[in-house]
Amino acid sequence: MIDFRYHLVSLISVFLALAVGIILGAGPLQNAIGDQLTDQVEALRAERTELRESLLETESELSDQNAYALAAGAELVDGSLDGVTVAVVDAEEVTDAVEADIVNQLEAAGARIVAQASLTESWTSVDDAVLRGTVADGQREQLEDMIDEETTTAGVLGAALGLALTETGAQGDSVRSDRSVELYELLSRVGLVESRFEPSGPADVVLLLGGAPVTEAATTGASEQGEDVDVVALVAGLQESAHDVVVAGPTTGDGGIVADVRADEDLAALVTTISGTERAVMRLNVPLAAAAQLADEGGHFGFEPDAVVVPPVVELPDDEDEAGDSGAGDSEDEAGVDDDGDA
Template sequence: MIDFRYHLVSLISVFLALAVGIILGAGPLQNAIGDQLTDQVEALRVERTALRDSLSEAEAARDEQSAYALAAGAELVDGSLEDVRVAVVDVDGVSGTREAEVVAQLEAAGARVVAQSSMTGAWTSAGDAVLRGTVADGQRGRLDGVVEGDATTAQVLGSVLGVALTEADAEGSESRSTRAVELYQLLSQVGLIESRFAPSAPAEAVLLLSAGTEAEDVAATESSEVPEDVDAVGAVLALQAAAGTVVVAGPTAVDGDLVADLRSDETATGVLSTVSGIEQELMRLNVPLALAAQYVGEVGQYGFEDDAAVVPPAVDLADRAGSGTDAGTDGEGS
C-alpha cells in the first residue's frame, strides 16, 4: 500500500522541476530563446523584403514586355485589313465597351466596318421556337444552292444571316443584292437582329463577337434546357459557308462557351478561325490579324490555351485569291 510519504515526494519533485524551469527560463535560457526568435523574425523580414522587391521587378519587366508587344503588335496590325469590308455581329450580349475596343482595332487595321448588328435572344429562347421555324421554312426556297434540303432550322437561319451580310448584286460590286437587303430586313422585322447600324455594303468578312460564359450564365438563369432547334455551332458553320471569311472572337475560352464549342468541332476548326482572350488588350490585336489570315485562306485558332496558337501568321492581302467578294455569295442566283 502506497503511504503519504510517496505522495509528498512526488509533489516535492513536481515543484522542484517547476522551480528549476522558472529559474532557467528567467535566466540563461531566456536570452537564448529571445535571441533565436529575434533572428527568425529578422530573417523573415529580410525574406519578405526580397520577395517584394522581386515581385516589383517582375511586374516592371512584365509591363515593359507588354508595352513592347503592344507597340510591335500595333505595327503588325496597321494596314493588315486595308479596305476590307467587315460586318461585326454581337452573338450573345457583348458589352458595348468591349465591342468598341474590338472595332477600334479593326479600324486601326484599315478595315471598313460596314455593319454592326446584334443577334437577339430570339435565336435561343424556347418561347421563340415557332418563330425560328417559321422564318427558316419560309426562306428555304430562296436559298437554293446555299442550304441543303435537309438543313436544320439553325443552319437555315445562319445561312440567311450570312447572305444578308455578304451578298453583292454582282461580282466585285460594292452594292448589296436585293435578296441580301430583303433578308436583313426580314431578320430585323421579326426581331432576330438588332442593328447599331444596318449594312451599308456587302461585307467581305464577318466577325462574330461572343461574351462567353457571362452570356451562358444569363441564359442558364432563364432556362435550364436548350431548345431542340438551337444549335450555335451549326448556325455559325452555315453562316461561314454562306459568307466565306468568318472569325469568332470571345474571352478566354471556357468549356461550354461558343469559342470552346467551335474548337471542339473538327469541321469548324477546318473552315473558320477563333480568337480567345479579347478581354486583354494584347489579344485584341489578334482579331484583325486572324481576319486577314482567314481572308487569304489561313485558318487557325488563336489564344493562350493549349489548343491554340498565340499569334496569327502575318499575311499579305495581295496574296488572296481573286477579289474579297469571291469568299461569300454573289448575286441571287447563288
C-alpha cells in the same frame, strides 16, 4: 489494486514536470525561443519586401513589353486589310470598350466596317424557341442550296444571317442582293438581331465576337436556353453562307464560343479563331487573323497549347495589281517577239 500512494506519485510527477517546464521556459530557453521567433519574423518581413519589389519590377517590365507590343503591332497591322469590308456581330455580351477597340484595330488596318449588330436573347431564350423554329422553317426553301433537311434551327438561322451580311447583288460586288436585304430586315423585325448600324454593303468577312463565358452564378434568375440552341451549328451555318468567318473572344479556359468552335474538328478546319481579347495586345490579332482567313492561311490564335500566339502576316491580292501584272505580261510578250517569232 492501485492504492492512494500510486495516485499521489503520479500527481507529484505531473506537477514536477510542469514546474520544470516553467522554470526552463522562463529561464534558459526563454531567450533562445524568443530569438528564434524574432529571426523568423525578420526573415519573413525581408522575404515579403523582396517579393513586393520583384512584383513591382515584373509589372513594370510587363507594362513596357505591352507598350512595345502595341506600338510594334500597330505597324504590323497597318494596311493588312486594305479594301476589305467587315461585318461585326456581337454574339455574346461584349463590353463596349472591347468591341470599340476591336473596331478601331480593324479600321486602322484599312478595313471598312459595313455592319455592326448584336444577336439578341431571342437566339437562345427557351421562351423564343417557337419564334426561331418558325423563322428557320420559313427560310429553308430559300437556303436549300447551302443547307440540307437535317440542318438544325440554329444552322438555318446562321446561314440566313451570313447571307444577310455578305451576299452581293447582280449590280456588282459593292451592292447587297435583294435577298440579303430582305433576310436582314426579317431578322431585325422579329427581334433576333439588333443593329448598331444596318449593313451599308456586303461584307467580305464576318467577325463574330464572344464575351466572357457565362458562369452558373451569373445565370441565376436569367432566362433558360432553348434545347434548339447550338453555337457550333450557328457558326457552321454562318460559315456555309458567308465563307470567311472569324470568331474572337476571351481566353478559352472557362469555355465560351471560341472554345466550342475549336472543339469541333470539322468546323475548326474552316473557321479562324482568336482568344485573349480581354487583353489589348491580343486584340491586335483580329485584323491579322481576318487577313489570314481571307488568304486561306487561317488558324487558331491565342496562348492556349493548341493555338499559335501570332497570326501569319499575309499580303492580300489587289485586283488592280493583278490586272496590271496581267496587262504588263501581255505587253511584254507583244513587245518582245517580232513577226518571225524571234525575241
